[in-house]
Amino acid sequence: MLNRRNILKAAAAGGAAALLPWNNMLGNSPAGAAGAAAAPAVPFAHAMPVPRVLSPVARTATSDLYEIRMQEAKAEIVKGLFSDVRTYGGSFPGPTIKATQGREVVVRQINELTENTAVHLHGGTVLSEHDGLPMDTIAPGGERTYRYPNQQRAASLWYHDHAHHLEDTNVFMGMQGLYLISDQHERSLGLPSGTYDVPLVIRDARIEEDGTLLYTRPSDCNNMLVNGKERPYFKVAARKYRLRLYNACVNRYVRLRLADGSEFTQIGTDGGLLESPVQRTELLMLGGERAEIVVDFSRYGVGGSVVLENTGALSTERPEVLRFDVVRDAWDSSVVPSRLSEFPPLPARTVERSFELRTFPEMTINGLSYDPARVDVTARLGTTELWTVRNMEAPVEPGKPDFHVWHSFHTHLTYFRVLERNGQPVGVRDVGLKDTVTLGPGESVKIAMTWGPYTGQYLYHCHQLGHSSGGQMGRIDVVA
Numbered sequence: 001m002l003n004r005r006n007i008l009k010a011a012a013a014g015g016a017a018a019l020l021p022w023n024n025m026l027g028n029s030p031a032g033a034a035g036a037a038a039a040p041a042v043p044f045a046h047a048m049p050v051p052r053v054l055s056p057v058a059r060t061a062t063s064d065l066y067e068i069r070m071q072e073a074k075a076e077i078v079k080g081l082f083s084d085v086r087t088y089g090g091s092f093p094g095p096t097i098k099a100t101q102g103r104e105v106v107v108r109q110i111n112e113l114t115e116n117t118a119v120h121l122h123g124g125t126v127l128s129e130h131d132g133l134p135m136d137t138i139a140p141g142g143e144r145t146y147r148y149p150n151q152q153r154a155a156s157l158w159y160h161d162h163a164h165h166l167e168d169t170n171v172f173m174g175m176q177g178l179y180l181i182s183d184q185h186e187r188s189l190g191l192p193s194g195t196y197d198v199p200l201v202i203r204d205a206r207i208e209e210d211g212t213l214l215y216t217r218p219s220d221c222n223n224m225l226v227n228g229k230e231r232p233y234f235k236v237a238a239r240k241y242r243l244r245l246y247n248a249c250v251n252r253y254v255r256l257r258l259a260d261g262s263e264f265t266q267i268g269t270d271g272g273l274l275e276s277p278v279q280r281t282e283l284l285m286l287g288g289e290r291a292e293i294v295v296d297f298s299r300y301g302v303g304g305s306v307v308l309e310n311t312g313a314l315s316t317e318r319p320e321v322l323r324f325d326v327v328r329d330a331w332d333s334s335v336v337p338s339r340l341s342e343f344p345p346l347p348a349r350t351v352e353r354s355f356e357l358r359t360f361p362e363m364t365i366n367g368l369s370y371d372p373a374r375v376d377v378t379a380r381l382g383t384t385e386l387w388t389v390r391n392m393e394a395p396v397e398p399g400k401p402d403f404h405v406w407h408s409f410h411t412h413l414t415y416f417r418v419l420e421r422n423g424q425p426v427g428v429r430d431v432g433l434k435d436t437v438t439l440g441p442g443e444s445v446k447i448a449m450t451w452g453p454y455t456g457q458y459l460y461h462c463h464q465l466g467h468s469s470g471g472q473m474g475r476i477d478v479v480a
């Protein structure tokens with residue numbers, strides 16, 4: 001039988017072999033093509049955990065020092081089955097680091113795994129040497145100390161693996177954790193906070209009948225997890241909650257809605273709070289994207305419940321992602337102010353560039369596969385640029401899995417604004433400060449960003465990590 005793990009390994013090595021798993025994805029393969037049968041998933045069997053918050057091992061006047069051991073562990077993802085996973089600190093997903101604007105975070109990462117790793121702080125404005133570049137790896141048995149200055153606005157970030165050709169497997173196997181930056185302004189707003197501010201790390205998986213967590217094509221990943229558990233339930237009070245949604249899937253988009261179709265309030269994106277809240281009924285999110293929303297569960301009353309569902313679910317999986325059960329009343333003095341934040345100014349764009357993303361015949365940007373020795377873009381520090389990014393793939397036949405023809409364009413170092421989509425001014429889908437933008441087949445966007453505040457080597461790439469690890473990534477050097 002085809003050993004998909006070996007094929008993926010071959011794909012990771014690049015070249016023609018890289019095409020195999022993606023070509024196969026064009027087929028409408030039945031569940032089970034990955035090997036043994038998938039474990040039957042009974043929804044709402046687990047209570048949803050909230051990832052633990054990591055405590056610093058030391059504090060100085062200006063910094064908090066953390067220590068994380070990257071290690072293998074077992075996780076109960078599907079109820080009653082135990083899966084071997086790769087973790088930060090033994091947790092699946094990893095522990096949450098809570099940072100405060102203006103106070104440095106220093107993380108000593110110790111690699112006790114048998115694979116190379118590189119830790120990238122997604123959404124972080126950090127020096128190049130602390131960015132976790134693909135070739136800047138930590139060998140098994142090695143360690144590295146990353147410094148994060150946190151001179152940036154409040155936002156929901158995450159840290160995850162970025163070792164070249166391995167990031168998709170490593171992240172899929174569990175190498176991801178949250179990193180939340182708060183600031184004085186955000187804390188003054190009166191938004192739901194404390195236990196009413198809850199992250200939801202949403203990702204797909206494939207759990208075999210024996211519990212094996214198997215990295216395979218997204219059309220065979222019909223387990224959907226929130227905070228590491230398959231389709232859990234979460235007990236809430238009848239009041240407002242701030243929910244920080246992450247699409248931490250390696251290769252899939254999700255279309256999230258409340259199953260009763262009701263509206264919720266979006267307050268933030270990748271780069272933190274919006275200027276003003278917007279009402280939404282659905283969120284389309286691709287790998288790497290974040291959305292912060294406020295949901296008022298008082299409308300369901302104690303004893304009521306509502307399901308968060310994925311209308312982009314596979315035909316072989318259930319649409320339910322998470323059930324909120326309203327179990328008690330609670331005092332609610334939180335508010336969602338009509339003015340949430342102010343975006344940094346967007347200066348005139350003086351440089352234009354364009355990028356074409358292709359899945360076939362190879363995963364490329366502008367026809368090239370990532371080469372760490374090749375500088376694809378040289379940007380001048382402080383320059384504001386306008387980038388046109390195009391997804392060159394055509395839609396696939398209706399009813400067939402289409403994850404492989406979507407792209408999720410991500411820039412390191414800086415946030416951008418989406419100005420146009422398909423030649424039109426953007427709507428709520430593209431609101432806010434972003435570091436990741438979703439491109440369906442044939443779509444194009446114009447995005448604008450200012451390069452800085454640091455010089456050095458950085459990256460832009462697709463955040464469908466099967467694509468980036470296959471080479472859909474470019475090098476940008478920011479120069480003085």
Ligand SMILES: [Cu+2]
Nearest residue numbers: 407462464467
């Ligand atoms: Cu892509």
